[in-house]
């Protein structure tokens with residue numbers, strides 16, 4: 431039995447009615463959640479109408495229904511679906527069943543998705559245009575279309591009179607906490623950056639436009655649908671501005687895997703050589719690393735050097751996975767190289783280079799060695815470190 435968290439009033443007649451998932455450790459069967467997560471749902475009781483903003487993951491539907499019972503909610507007029515992904519939409523069917531008069535309010539694209547994903551009846555929807563409003567009597571909801579935070583159908587909801595922005599995934603963090611508001615900025619920065627890296631980074635340029643779009647709104651509180659709310663806006667907006675900026679930092683990331691230690695020797699040498707030249711390095715052993723940490727490192731990095739042995743004439747599957755991930759997440763990298771050891775030959779460099787077509791990068795001369803690295807191989811690694819440090823300086827990252 432899941433814990434039934436308590437609902438909480440955040441403004442007069444505006445309630446947090448979400449669920450805290452302390453124990454979830456994986457999202458989308460892919461993304462590690464070391465700190466759990468929350469599915470924040472919000473209830474607004476206007477003088478005439480009541481609206482529910484987003485619901486909760488289907489595994490926690492009892493928590494949301496319990497909150498609504500606790501608040502003695504007799505009717506819900508609007509269920510605002512900012513986003514169709516099931517961690518927010520998964521309890522819409524139960525809410526619609528409990529409140530037969532309720533309509534789902536969403537973008538036209540979101541309507542199609544909710545019909546596909548949840549088989550919600552067509553007549554239960556009201557679709558809204560960008561900047562359209564709905565009155566709850568003494569309160570007004572404005573809907574701001576904001577595609578790709580996180581899917582193409584996403585929108586944000588702005589409660590005008592209270593100046594609260596409900597952006598769903600945008601500005602969210604996978605963090606289970608009893609804090610309604612951000613109290614530990616260090617902890618939330620880490621969780622929000624992880625969230626950005628894994629969920630938002632592929633849509634970086636669109637997010638720049640969405641940030642621009644909300645700049646025209648007076649906002650006193652950002653109430654996302656994951657993690658704590660932001661009552662000090664500057665903290666999260668400044669972080670996002672930095673993450674979505676076009677300019678990377680003087681950082682090299684070295685994801686690697688090593689079967690018998692030769693590639694590892696090369697990685698360790700290169701890490702030392704880069705550090706000596708003033709380049710900050712983050713090294714990840716792909717056999718054990720948390721891929722969320724690797725994704726976070728990619729947010730700011732200017733260079734990635736993949737370390738891999740040659741296995742069956744190509745890169746080790748761990749290295750192929752890292753290349754696939756980097757290609758999919760589309761970080762603002764500028765340079766890529768490959769280092770590693772082989773036994774008798776293969777096409778490791780060609781195969782890895784072909785796996786990153788989305789990255790607009792310059793490929794720096796790889797360093798491959800046969801068996802254990804020797805003096806000449808270490809010299810080649812020093813030369814690679816020189817090149818990386820020089821390129822970072824030339825581009826103004828260092």
Ligand code: FEO
Nearest residue numbers: 513515517580599
């Ligand atoms: Fe939290 Fe994209 O769902």
